[in-house]
Amino acid sequence: MKNWPGKPDGLPMPEPTLRRKALWRSMDDLAQSPEFMQWASAEFPALASELDDSYKSDGPSRRRFLQLMGASMALAGLSMGAGCRRTETRLLPAKFKTAEQVPGRAMYFASSFVLAGKVTGILAETNEGRPTKIEGNPAHPASMGATDVYAQASLLDLYDPDRSRFVLNQGQLATKIALLGMLDQLSAELKKSGGKGLAILSADYASPAIDMLREHLAKVLPQARFAIFEPSWFGQTPPASRHYDLSQYKTILSLDCDFLGHDDEGIFYKRAFGRGRAVENNKGKMNRLYAVEPGFSLTGTVADHRLRLPASKMVEFAGKLLGELQGKASGDAWISELASDLKAGGVVLAGARHPQAAPIVAQINKILGAKPVGRQNGSSDAPQALALGELLGQPASVVVLLGGNPVYDAPADLKVANWLKQAGNVIQLSSHVNETTEFCRWHFPAAHALESWGDARAFDGTLSPMQPMIDPLFGGLTALEVLARIGSYDTKDGYEIVRRSFKRLAGAADSDQAFRKYLHEGVFQPAGDAGGKADPNGSAAPSAPNAEPTKKVSDDRPLGKTNLELAFGLDPSVYDGRFANNGWLQELPDPISKLTWDNAAVLSPKTARELGVQSGDILSVAAEGASAEIVAFILPGVVDYSIQLAIGYGRSKAGAIGDGVGTNVNPLRTSKTLGHVVGATITKTGRKGKLATTRDHWTIADHHVIDEQLKERGIVRQGTLEEFEKQPDFVAHQGVHSPDIGNIHPNPLDEYKKDDRFHQWGMTIDLNACLGCNACTIACQSENNIPIVGKDEVINGREMHWLRMDRYFEGADPEGEVTAVTQPMMCQHCENAPCEPVCPVNATVHDEEGLNAMVYNRCIGTRYCANNCPYKVRRFNFFDYNKGTIRESGKITRDESTAPDPLHGLSTPQSFQPPLQELLKMAMNPDVTVRMRGVMEKCTYCVQRIQRAKIDQNIKAGQSIPEKVPDGTIQTACQQVCPTQAIVFGNLKDEQSRVSQMKTSPRSYDVLSNLNTRPRTSYLARIRNVNPKMPGGEMIETKSEAHTRLSLPILGEVRI
């Protein structure tokens, strides 16, 4: 038998004889006929026992079709209205139609997405019983209808062919019966000993139900020890939970806190920040953002003033700022001006990477009068958990790992692997066989969040449920169920536990009705939680370990080329490594460096020059006695002598996609230096590595060319607030002068514009609100079945994203101060589309409503349209990407598997081969064509959503004349996901529609308007709220193309 991707290296595993769990099975299976059982047990004993399992009434109900209950069926999504919940706890297979279910129509279920303790309320779209898209839950405070890249991409994790599929006992396939027997036996033994020798290490699930079980555990097994660890904490305990409503503050200082990127409660912050950023109808109230950071984060690109500062100086900076606010002059103009600006109603956000700065910042905010919102202790009411170091301080005889991957991501000095080796019995619940599995006696698959019952609690106390919408594809348990078993809880049923957890928090408000409403709406606000527990004055000190002033980690020598700083950070794509096997995220370009499929030693041009390093050199980075080899990447805007290293790469057992991608920098991090370390050195190995960026081998060399061209072309238009107030139509004077020359010949579209039957679709993108967070890119990918292409193809420049996030640096000298702007770029739906007349086969044409339509089955692939697209937003299937499989190198090859579709029975043993593509097909949106090779594709304004809305409207209208779709009914995927609502889509014929309103803004402009392409997508210029009193904040007038243009030298220098 051939090798299969899920096979963990180094584990003596037999060839899999089990097929992957499919949703549907043969009719024999359905009937559970004795013949089938006999055949199955004779042929495949392991399978038989699994099948056997389904007979057990009290067992976890695997192997029933769609597991669990009609409840969520009844709760057929917000748009469907609440129905009556049935009492059965079985989900019906999608082939049995329920009243709510209309074939071809998606259903939405409220659920939660939890990322390292941060909760986002979601609505999961399911089509014919399979989740196909994640949307934000508008009712949830940490979503407000938006999501982020991780929530979007978590869908792909559900269908990851490399997910753990089998119970393993010492690396051998084992049955679930054996596992459950072991757990029951273990819990009985533990009960006797009071939990002595038991150590539980859990990921942060932010789940009140788990908190409830932990309380139960503390009673039943008093001697058991429990710890939670998340690499994103940059410490061993969670960072102080302190949230501010940014819409309330005029001045915001980010102290290396990428709150507009992936730090903290992203959407909550982004939405509020965006509100405070609005310039129209917000006169004089636009907020001002200062960012102090070592690397170049999204927050830094948006900032009005950005200061490059080494990570090791952050605490000192905070101290100086505090001093300034307390009246002690720091002697630095930048800080003193910042302090005086902050005094006018400001707030300071401290990054998780600097726990030592947190108490100082808390003090500053107290002085500024900034009041945190949300609960003081965030999501958890549970008994205090141990720090990872404390747990590892004592040997354990039984270790239970609930998620996480400590062997990979725990601080290097804690030597988790050794501790696990010493423990006799290590039991791992994990979605994947990972680096830690090797040290575990038992491994069993974890159910995905979309497959399981659970609940979660957001930073402000809002409770949201987690509901299964599909039978666990590969079986699998949840942390909830495992804890219930270990602690001999009286029910092991996830649903029942969640119901009890709700009862516990709802208190008097509890009722079946309330629970149903909770499941339906996806949120529940426990009484007295919504700010009631909030820390009103922000005075509480953060928890002890983080506040503990650490010894200076370096000598006092200033940073230099022999005394470098390493600054570690989460990766904007793979986070802490948990998404390493997620193709969408691996291929998602870093917002600033545009790197995909890799991490790199990111360093400033000056540092690189002094060290003689070029992008692509493989460096050996050494610190604290450890070293790692990593490819260098030069990025302007990074502080000198500080090397930015993203964690989460270099996974050795992530799966076919994530294995061996990038470099693991975790060995360089000790528990004292999780955020940064000083005293590092680099040496060139002399070898070269290949980095896949979606942009620019020319970044540095051609920097000034691009800078000049950008200004000349006026592609991204921006100005200062002062300039905008003085001359609101300043955008009209930027770029190439392009008078409206009209059309030489009448455009047939003009006739349709006059016709009342048709909408005229259009879009605006507010660059002032756009933060460049990439959420739109992934949402588009998920909605439109956009394939990934693999690292080699990205290097070849063939990424498929329909919506790309363009990033431009600004600033004449890449070694000096630069700033950056981001601009989402997708099909502009030009009325005079240059792509259309060049197509020889009419495969791309205009429709009556102004869409530039792409006829996939008419396209023969001349690529002429893409050549003639001045925006270069068309994407070509150079290979059959949608049929390909990503192999280890990130290269796509054809899937050789000849296995039949698992959805159609399993009568022959051949069908037991893993049919990888069949699984990934389940993630596809059935409303969107999957394109084959040789076909051009591009943004369609989510035409499938437009058509759905129009059909719905027509149904409503009945026989009468087709009605117009009301404004706001249609949200494109990118619009829906956008945390700052920068993207607005709608009917241009309706003057009251939001998009029409936006187009009347004086900031509105078309990109490349000089070509008279008349794009339907227009942009609103970015406004920077520059503080003229800041050093470097003076306005400099430059003459360009006879129009006055104000350049934005907004950066400063601080001597620390």
Place this chain on the structure above:
Amino acid sequence: MSAITPENFTHGIAAAPAQIESRPTLVKGGHSYRRITDLILQIIDGSTPKWWFIAFGISSLVASMCVAMILYLMATGVGVWGLNNGVYWAWDITNFVFWVGIGHAGTLISAILFLLRQKWRTSINRAAEAMTLFAVVCAGIFPGIHIGRIWYAWMLAPVPNNFAMWPNFRSALLWDVFAVSTYATVSLLFWYVGLIPDLATIRDRTTSRIKQIAYGFFALGWRGTNRQWRNYEMAYLLLAGLSTPLVLSVHTVVSFDFATSVIPGWHSTIFPPYFVAGAVFSGFAMVITLIVPARALFKQLQDLITVRHLENICKVILATGCMVGYAYGMEFFIAWYGANPYEKFVFINRATGPYAWAYWIMVSCNVITPQLFWFKKIRTSPWLMFVLAAFVNVGMWFERFVIIVTSLHRDPLPASWTYFSPTWVDILTFVGSFGVFFTLFLLFVRFVPMVAIAEVKGVMEEKQGTRGHGHRPDAAEIVPGAPAAGAIGTPAEPAQDQPWGMVATFDGPHDLVDAARKVREAGYKKFDVHTPFPVHGMDDAMGLGRSKVGWIVLGGGIIGLATAIGMQVFAAAIDYPLMTGGKPFNSWQAWVPVCFELMVLFAAFAAVIGMIAVNGLPQWYHPTLKHRSTMDSTDDRFTLVIESGDPAFHAEKTREFLGAIGGKSIAVLEA
């Protein structure tokens, strides 16, 4: 005694013999007509030289590599090339334009030089036209395969399909389809029409039965009578007239692929003339590349393709090279003068950006190299010009590469700037296309007369009466199965023995013209002359009017034009109107290229089919085809045949009459 010049047919004025003698010699060596035939047919009829097998082996191996690359591409996808988002076209279209450009010289030499009465073209036009055809074959490969899934290429054709959609006649790429296929077809017809008399010569000269049948089949029964020549020359003239604008249109349309786009560096009105000049430039360079070695290998051709021919080609290369250089300069001037920052940037980037190396290769090969042709020494040294021509070919390939790739790799949005590097598949496919080209050319050299035999004879001067046919038996003696001459034509003979006619040989074209006039004046109607090449003044002498072929061609052209207009208006404005690029449904401006191409295509077919039909061809059997003296008239004899069906025919009197007007070897033709 010029033969195929337009003035003959348009004015019917005979050139004075005095002028003939003062004309510079186009053929050296003082060969007889027969010797010319021998020189050329030796290549076909002689044994195959060893080098030919070696060269053919190598070429066909390289060609099969091209086929292998194409199969790989079809099986995998165009991703096997180095293309990317941004540079969606690179070597594929570069190679296409390169080969189409080379394909220009042949038809240009044939048609334009013909119309301009440049008689030196006759030695080289056949090879150049063949080169055109093979270059167009190579060019045709690339747009076909560049879509990867070439089984969808049929969607370009205006045929009903399951989408009920028509192709988009506004697309320059579709114009290309019409232009290139029309060009290929018309070039093939033109080439074939030129070949017909030579095929007849081979048929009549070869001793191999297989060759007689094979060449005879394609000769369609050509006999070289003046009644045939009359229609033939009209058809040839009109084909030349049609091909001349066609040649210009093809590269104009190819340049529209770029010129009608919005991409800076492509969007340029200078492209059509600049592309045509470049095409002529590269085409003539390729002619040098082929002819210099061919001359060296077939020494007998050196008298036909003289250094003077090569020198003329070099002069054309020099002229077109200057035009191309001027165009390069003007592009920069306009980019500056137009004050469009996008345009300006693209040109500065061409000369200084990442592809500056390609730009400077282009400039040095295309602008500097041809300047060396100012020196007569260089213009007359074949191997030196061979080297320089190779540089020109390299330079012209780079010109297309520079236009396509440097314009695409720096887009209006700096975010999509990229860089293109070819893959091994790119390289091998391109190299393989040379294999295809040379394979076809070697087959041509071996099996088709490389020099237009009839045409060369028409421009050379042969002293009358010195024809060396002593090695041949007298025509009268070899009449197959002929009874004694006296027995033939006895009036008392039964009808089945009635001879078909009577033939007389004359010393040369002048004598023949005189004889024909006398025969006509004597009242004969059913008579004709057989000549190796069209003889000037013969139509008047025979009292023939103008050929009808011209009217047929006019009809064909009108039908073609009407078809094109009807098809495009129906498809785009009536049957399935589609909005593309904000253009009106009936955007007539976009219909012009296809109208022109179809008009030329239909007219060209009308010319060829009309000529064949009016001449009563194909007619593979004819009494004159079995008589030695009339057979030899496709080689070097000038004969006159009077049919027995003529009311004035009388076996004895006619014989006497023919003898009286200077006829020799008078014989009776069996029916």
